Amino acid sequence: MLSIDLTGRRALVAGVADDGGFGFAIAKALAEAGASVSVGTWPPALNIFTNLLERGKMDESRKMSNGELLQFERIYPLDAAYDTLADAPDDIRTNKRYKDTGDFSIEGLTNRIRQDFGEQPLDIVVHSLANGPEVKKPLLETSRNGYLTAVSVSAYSLVAMVSRLGPLVRRGGSFVSLTYMAGERVIPGYGGGMSSAKAALESDTRTLAYEAGRKYGLRVNTISAGPFASRAASAIGIIDRMVEYCAANSPLSDPLTAEEVGVTAAFLSSPLGSGITGTTIYVDKGYHTMGMAVTAIGGD
Numbered sequence: 001m002l003s004i005d006l007t008g009r010r011a012l013v014a015g016v017a018d019d020g021g022f023g024f025a026i027a028k029a030l031a032e033a034g035a036s037v038s039v040g041t042w043p044p045a046l047n048i049f050t051n052l053l054e055r056g057k058m059d060e061s062r063k064m065s066n067g068e069l070l071q072f073e074r075i076y077p078l079d080a081a082y083d084t085l086a087d088a089p090d091d092i093r094t095n096k097r098y099k100d101t102g103d104f105s106i107e108g109l110t111n112r113i114r115q116d117f118g119e120q121p122l123d124i125v126v127h128s129l130a131n132g133p134e135v136k137k138p139l140l141e142t143s144r145n146g147y148l149t150a151v152s153v154s155a156y157s158l159v160a161m162v163s164r165l166g167p168l169v170r171r172g173g174s175f176v177s178l179t180y181m182a183g184e185r186v187i188p189g190y191g192g193g194m195s196s197a198k199a200a201l202e203s204d205t206r207t208l209a210y211e212a213g214r215k216y217g218l219r220v221n222t223i224s225a226g227p228f229a230s231r232a233a234s235a236i237g238i239i240d241r242m243v244e245y246c247a248a249n250s251p252l253s254d255p256l257t258a259e260e261v262g263v264t265a266a267f268l269s270s271p272l273g274s275g276i277t278g279t280t281i282y283v284d285k286g287y288h289t290m291g292m293a294v295t296a297i298g299g300d
């Protein structure tokens with residue numbers, strides 16, 4: 001039987017702070033396939049996340065097909081806006097949610113993984129994070145600062161992660177990120193430079209695939225997911241309408257699940273995906289293929 005087998009592989013999923021988003025579903029799918037999984041969690045959300053875990057509030061969603069609960073090998077603090085601790089401004093470093101976490105930068109994460117597991121302990125890295133402080137503003141009204149923050153946190157962070165974590169990933173390993181169609185087509189309401197960030201992320205996926213492929217023998221792909229009501233997506237303000245619209249106008253009319261994105265990431269990260277790199281894979285019920293709204297002609 002052909003199956004996704006990640007036994008003996010180690011994964012890091014950056015961007016998990018609850019059980020409601022793609023990062024969690026990807027972590028679970030990787031664990032279902034046999035990988036050991038660590039996560040990177042944004043410091044402002046870290047306490048709430050570990051409390052919910054300890055108090056058993058996520059036990060239902062952590063339940064795996066073998067009846068055991070999904071375990072995280074490590075939970076690392078990570079603010080992907082900063083490459084080094086010195087890059088973080090004072091008010092962040094001294095903030096009560098940050099000050100006791102140790103080095104939460106991408107370099108700090110890299111050092112901790114090296115200390116915990118050795119020089120080349122990883123096989124899979126997943127980038128499942130984004131933030132655009134002005135996402136509700138149209139691009140025309142977005143400030144330079146808002147735009148640059150969106151691109152820095154949501155796109156450059158992938159470049160920095162491949163650059164710093166790449167040497168820790170064993171040959172044949174894989175990086176996967178999450179993008180959205182707003183990087184290539186207009187999605188009204190997805191503002192603040194987030195569309196620009198996704199365009200950069202998709203372009204960088206191709207260039208990083210070439211560079212990390214030649215340098216380390218690694219693969220880099222991105223999943224273009226359809227709209228899904230995660231915590232981050234709820235910040236857009238119109239996510240429920242986006243989900244409804246896609247269901248009404250896609251070739252497949254049932255709503256997208258996080259599990260569908262999770263298993264695609266597990267496949268891409270597995271040896272079964274060894275020939276795939278530099279690619280944007282759509283997991284959106286086929287919405288990207290449509291050129292006209294089904295609802296406009298009263299279809300169902």
Ligand SMILES: NC(=O)c1ccc[n+]([C@@H]2O[C@H](COP(=O)([O-])OP(=O)(O)OC[C@H]3O[C@@H](n4cnc5c(N)ncnc54)[C@H](O)[C@@H]3O)[C@@H](O)[C@H]2O)c1
Pocket residue numbers: 014015016017018020021022023024041042045078079080081127128129130131153178179180181224225226227228229230231232233
């Ligand atoms: N939900 C959707 O409709 C949708 C569609 C396509 C793509 N995506 C992408 O999927 C990815 C995951 O998002 P999600 O929708 O599953 O929501 P989510 O809320 O589960 O994940 C976003 C995560 O990013 C983290 N984060 C924010 N700023 C950070 C920072 N500076 N450093 C580290 N972590 C930070 C948040 O704490 C959160 O855990 C994102 O890249 C998002 O753009 C989402």
